[in-house]
Amino acid sequence: MPALISDHVHIGSLKGTANKAEFYTEENIKAQLQKYQDYGVLNIMVMGSDRPLIFEKGIRDASLAGNYPGARLHSAAYGFGVPNGAPPIEFAMDYVYRPNKTELIAAQMDSLVKLKPEFVKIWVDDFGGKYKKMDPAIYKEIIQEAHKRGLRVAAHAYYLSDARQLLNDGVDVIGHSIRDSVIDNALIQQIKSRGIAYIPTLSLDEFAYIYARKPEWINDPFFKASLEPGVYQMITSEKYQNDLKSSPVYAKNVQAFDTALKNLKKLYDADVLIALGTDSGAMPLRAQGFSEHLELELMVQAGLTPLQSITVGTKNAAKLLKIDKRYGTIEKGKIADLLILKGDPAKDIKQTRSIYAIYKAGKEVSKGPLK
Secondary structure (H helix, E strand, C coil), X not given: CECEEEEEECCCCXXXXXXXXXXXXXXXXXXXXXXXXXXXXXXXXXXXXXCCHHHHCCHHHHHXXXXXXXXXXXXXXXXXXXXXXXXXXXXXXXXXXXXXCHHHHHHHHHHHHCCCCCCXXXXXXXXXXXXXXXXXXXXXXXXXXXXXXXXXXXXXXCCHHHHHHHHHCXXXXXXXXXXXXXXXXXXXXXXHHCCCEECCCHHHHHHCCHHHCCCCCCCCHHHHCCCCCCHHHHHCCHHHHHHHHCCCCHXXXXXXXXXXXXXXXXXXXXXXXXXXXXXXXXXXXXCCCHHHHHHHHHHHHCCCCHHHHHHHHHHHHHHHCCCCCCCCCCCCCCXXXXXXXXXXXXXXXXXXXXXXXXXXXXXXXXXXXXX
C-alpha cells in the first residue's frame, strides 16, 4: 500500500513525559522523523508549532528535498494564537504569533511568509473554558491576510458555532473534529460547496479518556514502541487511570469522541475531503506513528470501509498537501513510498500494523518499529 501521510502532527518538543521548548533539538527532531518513518508515515505536516532551528539549519528544506533521514517535514511554521491563551505557551508554543489587535496581523503575516509555510495555523478554542478564545475579528483578519499572500488557513476548532463563523470568514481547513454538536446538513453543504477539507483527529479524542481503562492495544508492542520513555508507566499507573475516571470532563470527553465519529461519517458521506491527521506529538499521550494507525481503525469504527480509511490516510492526505502528483497512490511516475505488509488491511484495517518493510523513494529504509 502507499505510505501514510499525516496532515496534522507536532514534532521536536516532545521528550519523555513532557513537551518543553528546551527539548527542541536537531537530535530530537531527527529521532522523531525516524519514528514516523518506522511506522510507515513518510510525509508529515507540522501544524504551527515549529521553531527557528528547522529553518535556520535548513532541516525542513533538506527534508523535503529528500536529503534528510526519516519522514519528510512539511511545515506551517509559527501559528497564530491568543495572548495568554491558546495554544498554551508552556507546551513549547512561545513562537506562536499572538496579535491583540488586527493592525498587527499584516506585518506578522509578512514575517511568516519568509519561512514559506504550507499553511497558516490558527487556534480557535477555549480548551474547555481554560482560556480566552480568539476574537473573531482577529481570525477574520488572519484569514484575509493569509489569502492575500496565497496561503491557506487551517483552524483548530472544537465548537460548531466557531466552525460556522470560520467558514463564513473563509477558512480552508478544519483541523480537528467538531465535537460539541452533530453537524447539520446546511453546514455540510457549505463545507462541500466551498471545498473545505476536514481533519478529524479521532485518536486525539480517544486518547483524552481511553487510558481510564486498559484499551486492547495497551500492551501491544507496536503501541509501546511508539512511546517516549516513562509514558507507558505513567498511563498504566492506577493513580493516573483513577484520576482520569474521576475527572469532571471524563463524560464530556467520551461524548466528544462519539460526536466526532458521527460527524466524520456524515461529512465523508457528503463527499467532503477528509484527510488523515492525529495531532500526534503535541503531548506524550498522543504517540507518534502509532496514532496514525489507530486513526485508520477509528475511521472504520466511524463507519468507513477499510479501503476508504486507507484512502483518507494516503491519497486524500496527499491531495490536501498538494503533493498528490508525487505521493499518495501507487502509480507509474509517482515516487515509490510504500508499505509492504504481512496481512491485508482491506479486510482488516489493523493489518496496516503488520509491517514487513518500508520503502522511501524506492529504497528500503525500515522494517517497522519492532525491527
